[in-house]
Amino acid sequence: MPGGYVGKIGIIDLTDGSIRIEETCEVLGKKYLGGKGYALALLYEYAKELEEKGKALSDLDPLGPDNAIVFATGPATGVPGFPSPGRYHVMALRSPLTGSIGSANSGGEWGPFLKFAGFDMLFIKGAADSPVYISVVDGCIEICDASDYWGKNVFDTDDLLKKEVCGKNVSVACIGPAGENLVPMANIVNDKHRAAGRTGLGAVMGSKFLKAIVVSGSGSVPVANMEKFREASREALEKERKNSVTAEGLPTYGTAILVNVINNAGMLPFKNWQFGYNPEADKISGETLAKNYLIKRRPCWGCNIACGRVTSVKTGPYQILLTEGPEYESIWALGNSTGVMDMEAVIKANHLCDEFGLDPISTGSTIAAAMELRQRGLIKDEYLHGIDLSFGNAATLVESVWRIAHKDGFGKYMALGSKRLCEIFGAPELSMSVKGLEMPAYDPRGAKGIGLNYATSNRGGCHVTGYTISPEILGLPTKIDPLTIEGKAQWVKAFQDFTCVVNSAVNCLFTTFALGAADYANLLSAVTGWTFTEDEIMRIGERIYNLERLIMSKFGFTDKDDTLPPRLTSEPMPEGPVKGQVVELEQMKKEYYRLRGWVNGIPTPEKLKELEIEL
Amino acid sequence: MQEVLNVEGSNIIFLYYQDIESLCGANMVSVKVLLFAIFREKYGIKETELEFDGTLNGFLKALGEKISPKLVEDIYDQESKHIKSNLIVMVNGRNVKDIKGELKFNNGDTVAIFPPVAGG
Numbered sequence: 166m167p168g169g170y171v172g173k174i175g176i177i178d179l180t181d182g183s184i185r186i187e188e189t190c191e192v193l194g195k196k197y198l199g200g201k202g203y204a205l206a207l208l209y210e211y212a213k214e215l216e217e218k219g220k221a222l223s224d225l226d227p228l229g230p231d232n233a234i235v236f237a238t239g240p241a242t243g244v245p246g247f248p249s250p251g252r253y254h255v256m257a258l259r260s261p262l263t264g265s266i267g268s269a270n271s272g273g274e275w276g277p278f279l280k281f282a283g284f285d286m287l288f289i290k291g292a293a294d295s296p297v298y299i300s301v302v303d304g305c306i307e308i309c310d311a312s313d314y315w316g317k318n319v320f321d322t323d324d325l326l327k328k329e330v331c332g333k334n335v336s337v338a339c340i341g342p343a344g345e346n347l348v349p350m351a352n353i354v355n356d357k358h359r360a361a362g363r364t365g366l367g368a369v370m371g372s373k374f375l376k377a378i379v380v381s382g383s384g385s386v387p388v389a390n391m392e393k394f395r396e397a398s399r400e401a402l403e404k405e406r407k408n409s410v411t412a413e414g415l416p417t418y419g420t421a422i423l424v425n426v427i428n429n430a431g432m433l434p435f436k437n438w439q440f441g442y443n444p445e446a447d448k449i450s451g452e453t454l455a456k457n458y459l460i461k462r463r464p465c466w467g468c469n470i471a472c473g474r475v476t477s478v479k480t481g482p483y484q485i486l487l488t489e490g491p492e493y494e495s496i497w498a499l500g501n502s503t504g505v506m507d508m509e510a511v512i513k514a515n516h517l518c519d520e521f522g523l524d525p526i527s528t529g530s531t532i533a534a535a536m537e538l539r540q541r542g543l544i545k546d547e548y549l550h551g552i553d554l555s556f557g558n559a560a561t562l563v564e565s566v567w568r569i570a571h572k573d574g575f576g577k578y579m580a581l582g583s584k585r586l587c588e589i590f591g592a593p594e595l596s597m598s599v600k601g602l603e604m605p606a607y608d609p610r611g612a613k614g615i616g617l618n619y620a621t622s623n624r625g626g627c628h629v630t631g632y633t634i635s636p637e638i639l640g641l642p643t644k645i646d647p648l649t650i651e652g653k654a655q656w657v658k659a660f661q662d663f664t665c666v667v668n669s670a671v672n673c674l675f676t677t678f679a680l681g682a683a684d685y686a687n688l689l690s691a692v693t694g695w696t697f698t699e700d701e702i703m704r705i706g707e708r709i710y711n712l713e714r715l716i717m718s719k720f721g722f723t724d725k726d727d728t729l730p731p732r733l734t735s736e737p738m739p740e741g742p743v744k745g746q747v748v749e750l751e752q753m754k755k756e757y758y759r760l761r762g763w764v765n766g767i768p769t770p771e772k773l774k775e776l777e778i779e780l
Numbered sequence: 781m782q783e784v785l786n787v788e789g790s791n792i793i794f795l796y797y798q799d800i801e802s803l804c805g806a807n808m809v810s811v812k813v814l815l816f817a818i819f820r821e822k823y824g825i826k827e828t829e830l831e832f833d834g835t836l837n838g839f840l841k842a843l844g845e846k847i848s849p850k851l852v853e854d855i856y857d858q859e860s861k862h863i864k865s866n867l868i869v870m871v872n873g874r875n876v877k878d879i880k881g882e883l884k885f886n887n888g889d890t891v892a893i894f895p896p897v898a899g900g
Contacts, residue, residue, distance in 0.1 A: 409866045409896035418817055420899030425816050429892040431873040452820060493899045629900055639898050644877040678898050742873020
């Protein structure tokens with residue numbers, strides 16, 4: 166294999182306990198890089214095998230043994246000098262939360278350490294009949310008994326497994342009680358506070374009785390052309406150093422700084438998206454976090470930006486002596502969306518999400534949806550066992566996280582996610598989700614492009630599929646008007662395609678505040694030894710996005726699923742800076758499909774041929 | 781002003797109001813200014829009110845006098861005569877870069893000033 170890869174993929178069948186090691190494929194590497202793209206290529210082949218066995222994909226149970234999950238690094242991961250190379254990507258053929266592709270990304274150390282342990286990727290299918298963990302140490306993969314760890318929270322599991330598998334560069338990715346209990350909002354947590362958070366991949370692990378994957382190794386990642394790489398790396402890191410966001414904004418305040426920015430733009434969803442401006446948002450802002458709770462920064466492996474926060478609540482009912490975060494999205498979902506303006510309760514709730522293995526975005530959003538159902542009188546007292554589901558109740562927030570993870574009391578209902586919860590209680594329109602995935606912290610009535618991105622995002626309501634907030638609100642790489650719809654389809658497509666490249670390279674999306682496709686072409690050419698142009702890089706991204714869409718279509722997804730909750734398209738924002746705005750989705754979608762070359766939201770055979778996607 | 785005070789009462793009142801207008805300017809506006817992130821730390825101010833003539837120059841002059849001339853240097857590019865392009869400055873939630881034509885302020889506006897920031 167060329168540089169950037171360690172050359173091996175572990176294929177693990179938990180049903181029969183077999184382990185096979187395959188070489189990483191050069192052809193697939195050139196077409197899909199690694200990470201998300203390569204994982205999709207593996208899942209697509211696997212899906213075809215299932216179909217050949219007569220299994221209809223539309224019937225595939227996301228929590229059944231036929232679902233597969235891939236832990237994938239890319240040619241950037243673990244390469245010192247590549248900007249922010251400390252990440253990995255997880256893909257599942259089907260998400261238990263959305264029924265679409267499962268996809269999530271995480272930082273920390275686990276990704277690089279998987280490569281140091283000798284593997285580019287792990288492909289896992291089947292299901293064990295008792296708890297297991299997978300040990301990947303210096304080129305050897307073992308399936309080990311995890312009975313002693315089943316039932317333990319994330320922090321204890323991490324500590325205990327690090328003691329058991331003691332080697333160089335040890336890192337644990339595991340599930341907590343939420344994953345074990347098959348909560349479809351469960352995530353996979355590595356290094357205690359970093360998570361592949363979205364689409365319920367922790368429940369997929371739980372369904373396979375897979376508690377954890379421990380990696381350890383002393384290897385390194387080869388670079389094809391070191392001289393060229395040093396030059397490309399120096400240029401890229403210099404751009405990051407000169408960029409005020411990557412050099413100052415993110416290191417100084419982390420992501421939480423956006424609370425006040427987005428609130429002042431009138432698009433910080435408040436009380437389950439009933440409003441877009443919260444006059445008290447400063448109480449849970451990045452400034453408040455930095456002033457009262459921040460201890461220090463914590464970077465992911467090899468990262469110069471270091472946006473991670475180590476924090477502490479020193480006294481009071483929500484005391485936590487040491488934790489990490491919360492990030493902007495977590496603060497918003499657990500705090501602003503639920504109306505809880507108590508930063509200490511938000512930090513506690515976020516800590517519990519890490520401890521139990523829950524996605525804070527979906528968790529907070531589901532609690533907020535429950536609060537609106539209650540506000541409207543749709544949840545009767547007998548369901549609540551005394552819980553006060555009023556907006557702004559801090560104690561309810563904290564208690565609800567525990568109840569969701571353990572499916573306890575009313576937590577049984579909230580653990581289903583907001584879509585199913587709102588359907589059960591008769592108001593599906595109150596689930597602020599797309600394809601069943603709860604949307605993140607930007608109301609698109611204040612930035613139309615992000616609305617088109619949410620609607621067309623393959624994994625559901627997601628901002629980091631195509632983060633057009635960057636040009637629309639932050640002015641990066643250039644400022645565009647957030648309230649117009651003209652040209653937004655093109656921006657969304659470009660961001661979605663480029664993000665696929667980043668998630669397949671695999672490094673951090675935050676580098677893209679300073680770096681573009683040309684920088685990635687230089688860096689990846691030097692690392693791999695292949696020659697990529699800027700156009701080829703974008704074409705790889707487009708190929709990946711189309712392949713993902715093709716697989717989704719086999720589950721029955723069409724343009725009818727590329728939609729937004731009616732609140733955003735037909736209820737004008739009631740007050741604040743973007744009062745009166747709605748998202749003119751259908752007009753933007755039409756242009757978007759035209760640019761994509763899709764019919765009914767599905768890539769045409771001609772488009773697939775053009776992108777060299779083999780059927 | 782001295783002459784005005786020597787005429788009859790009704791005229792005194794009339795000319796008094798005229799004088800206030802000329803002192804303050806018919807277009808004097810009062811705006812709320814919010815500072816965030818490093819600006820809040822550096823100048824020790826979260827929120828203040830400014831009164832000026834509604835123009836960008838007036839705003840900058842009042843900002844310099846009320847908070848610090850250094851803040852004006854932080855946010856305004858003297859060469860291009862524009863708010864620095866890497867900052868996020870909003871008037872009533874609207875980024876000044878999205879406001880077409882000359883930037884003018886109205887009574888009751890809220891101006892939010894952020895350094896270069898981002899997140900996800």
